[in-house]
Amino acid sequence: MIELAILGILKESELHGYELKKHLRRVLGPLSNVSFGSLYPALNRLERQGAVAVVAVDEGAARAVPPMTGSFAGEAAAFRARRLVTRGPRNKKVYGITAAGEARLAELMADPAEDERSFGMKLAFFRWCDRPTRLHLLERRRSSLRARLEETRRAVGTRGNDDPYVRALMEHDTESTMHDIAWINRLIASEEQAGEERATEPTGGQP
Amino acid sequence: MIELAILGILKESELHGYELKKHLRRVLGPLSNVSFGSLYPALNRLERQGAVAVVAVDEGAARAVPPMTGSFAGEAAAFRARRLVTRGPRNKKVYGITAAGEARLAELMADPAEDERSFGMKLAFFRWCDRPTRLHLLERRRSSLRARLEETRRAVGTRGNDDPYVRALMEHDTESTMHDIAWINRLIASEEQAGEERATEPTGGQP
DNA sequence: GTCATCATGTAAGCCGTTACATGATTGC
DNA sequence: GCAATCATGTAACGGCTTACATGATGAC
Numbered sequence: 001m002i003e004l005a006i007l008g009i010l011k012e013s014e015l016h017g018y019e020l021k022k023h024l025r026r027v028l029g030p031l032s033n034v035s036f037g038s039l040y041p042a043l044n045r046l047e048r049q050g051a052v053a054v055v056a057v058d059e060g061a062a063r064a065v066p067p068m069t070g071s072f073a074g075e076a077a078a079f080r081a082r083r084l085v086t087r088g089p090r091n092k093k094v095y096g097i098t099a100a101g102e103a104r105l106a107e108l109m110a111d112p113a114e115d116e117r118s119f120g121m122k123l124a125f126f127r128w129c130d131r132p133t134r135l136h137l138l139e140r141r142r143s144s145l146r147a148r149l150e151e152t153r154r155a156v157g158t159r160g161n162d163d164p165y166v167r168a169l170m171e172h173d174t175e176s177t178m179h180d181i182a183w184i185n186r187l188i189a190s191e192e193q194a195g196e197e198r199a200t201e202p203t204g205g206q207p
Numbered sequence: 208m209i210e211l212a213i214l215g216i217l218k219e220s221e222l223h224g225y226e227l228k229k230h231l232r233r234v235l236g237p238l239s240n241v242s243f244g245s246l247y248p249a250l251n252r253l254e255r256q257g258a259v260a261v262v263a264v265d266e267g268a269a270r271a272v273p274p275m276t277g278s279f280a281g282e283a284a285a286f287r288a289r290r291l292v293t294r295g296p297r298n299k300k301v302y303g304i305t306a307a308g309e310a311r312l313a314e315l316m317a318d319p320a321e322d323e324r325s326f327g328m329k330l331a332f333f334r335w336c337d338r339p340t341r342l343h344l345l346e347r348r349r350s351s352l353r354a355r356l357e358e359t360r361r362a363v364g365t366r367g368n369d370d371p372y373v374r375a376l377m378e379h380d381t382e383s384t385m386h387d388i389a390w391i392n393r394l395i396a397s398e399e400q401a402g403e404e405r406a407t408e409p410t411g412g413q414p
Numbered sequence: 415g416t417c418a419t420c421a422t423g424t425a426a427g428c429c430g431t432t433a434c435a436t437g438a439t440t441g442c
Numbered sequence: 443g444c445a446a447t448c449a450t451g452t453a454a455c456g457g458c459t460t461a462c463a464t465g466a467t468g469a470c
Contacts, residue, residue: 029362030355126372148237155236165333172390
């Protein structure tokens with residue numbers, strides 16, 4: 001989940017962790033408000049996997065490492081410098097996505113697992129995948145929404161569910177789900193329409 | 208979360224774990240599809256806390272414990288019996304909510320934390336709390352939805368958010384949130400109306 | 415007699431959070 | 443010079459899932 005988010009954002013532009021979090025918030029809005037405590041470990045994980053790479057490090061880091069002196073005090077300084085490198089003086093590490101990372105992103109986008117959540121995030125990165133994949137994701141989403149609709153309707157029909165609040169909850173869930181399905185239908189339609197225009201345009205069809 | 212669900216269901220009727228999961232699915236529908244791996248530990252936790260208590264155990268359990276013989280084979284049998292008691296032959300443990308559990312339920316319902324999720328679950332158990340609490344929960348939910356609406360609108364207004372898919376996502380989020388707010392408004396209105404009717408009815412108001 | 419369902423639990427792991435630690439830079 | 447923000451990370455914990463283990467009961 002968080003890896004998909006990171007790769008999707010980094011594909012647009014090279015950023016360091018702190019900026020990344022802000023972009024994430026801007027693009028995904030209320031969805032997925034990642035914390036630093038999971039963002040930085042995830043970046044390191046992705047770096048180890050070769051999906052992202054450090055493009056540039058702030059010169060501040062170099063400045064923070066004093067020259068070796070050979071003295072006892074020098075050893076202490078070296079230890080301190082090592083800490084500074086590991087921890088962070090304004091050690092901005094700007095990350096970029098690698099070829100392997102782009103492959104991983106495509107893989108995560110197409111991944112059939114965990115549909116219910118994460119659909120919004122995938123949609124936010126739709127520009128990074130081709131039309132067939134987009135249509136496939138939209139149709140899968142629609143079918144899971146339909147299943148939800150069915151389940152809720154079945155639950156409403158069950159004897160013993162006569163509490164007005166539970167009833168209200170289920171009616172609202174039904175409405176929202178239908179609303180979502182209609183939305184997905186519009187997205188599918190416009191996707192198909194765009195595909196047709198692409199297909200007819202090159203020949204210069206008459207109006 | 209799961210404790211709220213368990214207590215809310217048990218307040219309606221005494222059940223054993225397996226039944227509880229089915230009721231949970233029926234009442235909460237697509238919300239919160241708890242697994243056994245978290246349900247049983249949660250029940251034990253609640254039992255230790257005194258919030259729920261075992262009301263009855265299936266006689267199957269007693270039948271599974273053979274009488275002591277004092278022999279070596281008897282010891283082995285005792286060991287096996289202990290295992291059977293711990294693990295489970297059809298060892299139905301029917302749980303009921305205690306007074307402490309009802310207090311805990313009220314506490315969990317009013318708990319201001321973790322609003323975003325869990326609101327649906329609280330609504331499903333609305334019948335267990337009084338009108339002021341209900342109104343308070345509804346108003347808190349409304350204010351958090353309004354905040355979300357604001358945040359999404361701010362994000363849409365930010366430069367750099369010109370991707371059509373991100374745009375579609377945010378517009379849909381805005382619509383859904385507005386829809387939700389309207390729903391909450393209706394719930395608040397009907398709650399207030401019910402309150403007024405209660406207040407005027409005892410005097411026998413003329414139509 | 416065997417297969418689906420009922421019934422309860424444990425162990426390992428995933429994915430995230432909050433709280434903590436550390437220090438640089440900027441604006442007042 | 444001092445606070446707010448920038449910037450990166452670690453540690454501990456939380457809550458839930460999946461997979462595993464175990465066995466009873468009923469239907470066929």
